[in-house]
Every structure is written in structure tokens, then in C-alpha cells.
Amino acid sequence: MHAQPGTPSDPDASPAGGTDPFAAPTPTGADPAAAQAPGEPDEPREPAPPVTRRAALLSGGVLLTAVLLVVLLLMPVPYAVNSxxxxxxxxxxxxxxxxxxxxxxxxxxxxxxxxxxxxxxxxxxxxxxxxxxxxxxxxxxxxxxxxxxxxxxxxxxxxxxxxxxxxxxxxxxxxxxxxxxxxxGYTVPVTLTVHDAVEGTGAVGVVEPGDVLLSYDGTALTSYGQLIDLLDQTDPGSTVTLGVQRDGAEVDLDVVTGEREEGGGSQLGVYIDPTFDPxxxxxxxxxxxxxxxxxxxxxxxxxxxxxxxxxxxxxxxxxxxxxxxxxxxxxxxxxxxxxxxxxxxxxxxxxxxxxxxxxxxxxxxxxxxxxxxxxxxxxxxxxxxxxxxxxxxxxxxxxxxxxxxx
Structure with a gap:
């Protein structure tokens, strides 16, 4: 039972219209009895439902699948990728x-x-x-x-x-x-040294490794491009005279030119190791x-x-x-x-x-x-x-x- 306003119900009642500064306010329309007193502990909550074996297995399976997918995507494969x-x-x-x-x-x-x-x-x-x-x-x-x-x-x-x-x-x-x-238009001096003769060509047994090419059919060789131009003008199967330096002496060698795979002009049939002095x-x-x-x-x-x-x-x-x-x-x-x-x-x-x-x-x-x-x-x-x-x-x-x- 609640006292009417202005009528004390006991000696400790507050004056009519007064407010107890230490009392917890009660929301309008709320049951005062339901209000929690200051310092009173929270009501115990319902415990979380236990994790079932099925749920644990499902979570573990998803995690394992994700790991396997990452491993699969990053594993090496026998392909080359050009980018x-x-x-x-x-x-x-x-x-x-x-x-x-x-x-x-x-x-x-x-x-x-x-x-x-x-x-x-x-x-x-x-x-x-x-x-x-x-x-x-x-x-x-x-x-x-x-x-x-x-x-x-x-x-x-x-x-x-x-x-x-x-x-x-x-x-x-x-x-x-x-x-x-x-x-x-620059002239690039070059030393044309024979590395070896190409198998199956007319240079085999004629030109030796270490020979230095000096002339082609009487024309002094001054550049690699000049040698290529001279071969461009030579029909395959022609016999040309190569002037070479061998062991400090100048020697003339007769070489039968071959046919280029791409066609047009001749090939000499030697591997050349050029040394340039630009x-x-x-x-x-x-x-x-x-x-x-x-x-x-x-x-x-x-x-x-x-x-x-x-x-x-x-x-x-x-x-x-x-x-x-x-x-x-x-x-x-x-x-x-x-x-x-x-x-x-x-x-x-x-x-x-x-x-x-x-x-x-x-x-x-x-x-x-x-x-x-x-x-x-x-x-x-x-x-x-x-x-x-x-x-x-x-x-x-x-x-x-x-x-x-x-």
C-alpha cells in the first residue's frame, strides 16, 4: 500500500512532493517492485546451447576445404604463363x-x-x-x-x-x-675469326678454326656487313677465294659456297667469331x-x-x-x-x-x-x-x- 501524497505513513516518510536523492527512479508505468536495486547483480542468463558433434564436424570440414582450396590454387603446375x-x-x-x-x-x-x-x-x-x-x-x-x-x-x-x-x-x-x-655511315673495323666449319658445307677440310678472314675474291674485308653483302651477290655453288691469315702467314683458300635456308645469295659455311673496334x-x-x-x-x-x-x-x-x-x-x-x-x-x-x-x-x-x-x-x-x-x-x-x- 502506498501513502497518499502529503500524508506521512511513518516517521521516515518524505515530505509531500519531496524526492529522495538516493532512491532509484521508477519509470512511469513500471512496476516498482520489478525495479532493480542499486548494486543488485544481473539476473543469470540462459546458457548457450552446447555445440553438437555434427556442427563441429561441419565447421572443421569447411575449414579443411578452404585450406585445401588455397593449397590447390597455389600448387605448381606444368605450364608456362606469358604476361x-x-x-x-x-x-x-x-x-x-x-x-x-x-x-x-x-x-x-x-x-x-x-x-x-x-x-x-x-x-x-x-x-x-x-x-x-x-x-x-x-x-x-x-x-x-x-x-x-x-x-x-x-x-x-x-x-x-x-x-x-x-x-x-x-x-x-x-x-x-x-x-x-x-x-x-660509320665504318666499324672488325676481325673475322673462324670458330669452326659447318658440317656438310664446302668449308669443311678447307677452313680451319683460328683462321682470320682478310679478303673475299680479292676484295679486302673491312666489315661484317661487307662480307654479308658479297655473299648476297654470290650464287650458291660458286667457288670463291678466301684470303686468310693462318699461323702468321697469309693463305688463299678456295671454298664452294652453299645455299641459304631462307634463300637468296650464298652461305660461306663457317661459324665466325667477330671482334669489333667501333x-x-x-x-x-x-x-x-x-x-x-x-x-x-x-x-x-x-x-x-x-x-x-x-x-x-x-x-x-x-x-x-x-x-x-x-x-x-x-x-x-x-x-x-x-x-x-x-x-x-x-x-x-x-x-x-x-x-x-x-x-x-x-x-x-x-x-x-x-x-x-x-x-x-x-x-x-x-x-x-x-x-x-x-x-x-x-x-x-x-x-x-x-x-x-x-
Whole structure:
């Protein structure tokens, strides 16, 4: 029973209308008896239902499945995956240093870019492909998945592959330097030393390892390109006289030339180890990239630096292709990935070897224009035409070219 307001029910009652400052307020409409006194402990809660054996097994199964799925996605598989690699401007810097430096001649700046292109590949020794990587490769139009044995020698170690790629890069740089200087009219003195004769040719038993070539049918040899030109003008099966230096003496040797596999002109039938003495000192600094496919872009970069004309004139031109000592552009691998990497890095134009037209046709990314080149001279003219805004008539890969290349 509650006392009426203003009527004390006992001596300790509060005056009418007063408030006990130590009493807990009772919400309007609430049962005062239900209010919890200060300091009174919470009512005990209902305990959580026990985990059943079935629930525990289900949770453990989900966790195990997730772990197995991660392991499966990351486990190595016998495939190689080619992806677009980095591109580098041969007219710019690499790791804070000029990629190409030249001493012994005046050099000139350029406002354009000539970008070499690369392919990043997994699947080789030390860099296995995973299930996840292969799945991504199959789903991506800029990647390619191949059986690993079609890309890497199965008995090769990572160290052996690195040494091979480095040797190819050094040879590529030397070829590019010689081809570029000769394209500009320089004479590049060379010592043409015979490494060995090619089995099945007319040079076997006539030319010996260590012979130094001095003349060809009475014409003094002053460059490697000159020897190639002379062979171009010689019919297969002709007998030519080679002047060589052997053991300090000059000797004349009669050699029957052979037919080239690609046709046109003759082959001498010897492996030559040339040693060059270029009149201009060219140094190319590049790390973590190997192979021979950057030769064409190296050569174009050297030409650009040694000529006062601003050939590219602000354009971003990428490309690829091996470079022979006589200036021939050769086909390479991974051209689809290289085109994709070029577009990604801002290139509008791409120089492609004619021998790769079968992989170019139907696979050119939107926004990229491809120009077909067979020689360094053609590549140089293409760069000049692009820089001058006169590129409408430059050759590109056609279906007929693709059939020839294939």
C-alpha cells in the first residue's frame, strides 16, 4: 500500500512532493517492485546451447576445404604463363642512369620515346606457375598459357637459363651497336675469326678454326656487313677465294659456297667469331632483362642519340625484334604480350618484325597501330615518318603477311 501524497505513513516518510536523492527512479508505468536495486547483480542468463558433434564436424570440414582450396590454387603446375612485362625507353633512364650512353661523338636529346618491350614468364626453374596463375592466364586476353616444355628446356637450371639470357643480351647489344653505326655511315673495323666449319658445307677440310678472314675474291674485308653483302651477290655453288691469315702467314683458300635456308645469295659455311673496334663507344646499361629481342629498339635508340633530328618528335613508339649485324630484323616470341604492355605504358605505335605477322593479325589491341619492319633501315624510316606525322602509308601486317610468316 502506498501513502497518499502529503500524508506521512511513518516517521521516515518524505515530505509531500519531496524526492529522495538516493532512491532509484521508477519509470512511469513500471512496476516498482520489478525495479532493480542499486548494486543488485544481473539476473543469470540462459546458457548457450552446447555445440553438437555434427556442427563441429561441419565447421572443421569447411575449414579443411578452404585450406585445401588455397593449397590447390597455389600448387605448381606444368605450364608456362606469358604476361606483359615492363617496357623501357631506350632514350631515357633505367635505375637512375641513362640506358644508352655514347662517348666519342656528339649526342642529341629527343622529345619522343623508343620503348623496348618484354615478357614476364612463369613456369621455368625457380619460378613455377600455379593453378591460380594458369586460370588467370586462360581468362586474360593479354596472357598466354603454354606447356612448360615448349618454353623451357626441361633439364636446364635457373643459373643456366640466366647465363644464356645474359649472353643473348650482350650479343644483342653488340649487334645493335654495329648495325646502328653502319646504318649511319660509320665504318666499324672488325676481325673475322673462324670458330669452326659447318658440317656438310664446302668449308669443311678447307677452313680451319683460328683462321682470320682478310679478303673475299680479292676484295679486302673491312666489315661484317661487307662480307654479308658479297655473299648476297654470290650464287650458291660458286667457288670463291678466301684470303686468310693462318699461323702468321697469309693463305688463299678456295671454298664452294652453299645455299641459304631462307634463300637468296650464298652461305660461306663457317661459324665466325667477330671482334669489333667501333669508332664510337656505346654503352647499354640494363639489368634483370635478358634475351635478344631488344636489338631493334637498341639500334634505333643509338641512331636517335647520334642524329640531330628529333626523329620520334614527342611520339611514344614501342617495338621488338632481334637485330643481325647486317641490320636484319628477326622474329621474336611473346609479341601479343609485348603489344599489350606497350599500350599499357602509353605507346600509340608498335614496330613488329615481318616474321611475326602471323601472331599480329587479329590480335592488335585497340588504340595501337602496328608497323611491319624487316630491316633496321625500314624501322628508322618508320620512326621518322611517325614523328613527322606522315605515317599513313607505312606497311602493316596483312592476312597475306600472316600466311607467309606462318
Amino acid at each position: 606483359p612485362g615492363p617496357t623501357l625507353d631506350t632514350l631515357g633512364e633505367h635505375d637512375g642512369q641513362a640506358l644508352i650512353t655514347i662517348d666519342g661523338a656528339e649526342t642529341y636529346d629527343s622529345t619522343g620515346q623508343l620503348r623496348l618491350t618484354t615478357v614476364s614468364t612463369t613456369g621455368g626453374p625457380g619460378y613455377p606457375s600455379s593453378v591460380l596463375g594458369v586460370l588467370q592466364g586462360w581468362l586474360s586476353p593479354s596472357r598466354r598459357v603454354l606447356p612448360v616444355e615448349s618454353v623451357f628446356p626441361q633439364d636446364a637450371t635457373q643459373e643456366q637459363l640466366d647465363e644464356q639470357n645474359e649472353a643473348q643480351m650482350v650479343s644483342s647489344q653488340e649487334n645493335a651497336t654495329v648495325a646502328a653505326l653502319e646504318e649511319l 669508332p664510337v663507344d656505346v654503352s647499354i646499361r640494363i639489368d634483370q632483362i635478358g634475351g635478344s629481342s631488344a636489338g631493334t629498339m637498341f639500334a634505333l635508340g643509338i641512331i636517335d642519340k647520334l642524329t640531330p633530328e628529333d626523329e620520334a618528335d614527342g611520339r611514344v613508339i614501342a617495338g621488338t625484334g632481334t637485330m643481325d649485324l647486317n641490320g636484319a630484323v628477326g622474329p621474336i616470341g611473346g609479341i601479343r604480350q609485348k603489344m599489350a604492355g606497350s599500350l599499357r605504358d602509353g605507346a600509340d605505335w608498335f614496330l613488329a618484325p615481318a616474321g611475326n605477322c602471323d601472331e599480329v593479325v587479329g590480335h592488335v589491341p585497340d588504340g595501337l597501330t602496328v608497323v611491319k619492319v624487316s630491316t633496321l633501315h625500314e624501322a628508322r624510316e618508320a620512326v621518322e615518318a611517325i614523328g613527322a606525322g606522315e605515317a599513313d602509308d607505312l606497311p602493316t601486317c596483312t592476312a597475306a603477311d600472316a600466311a607467309d610468316a606462318g
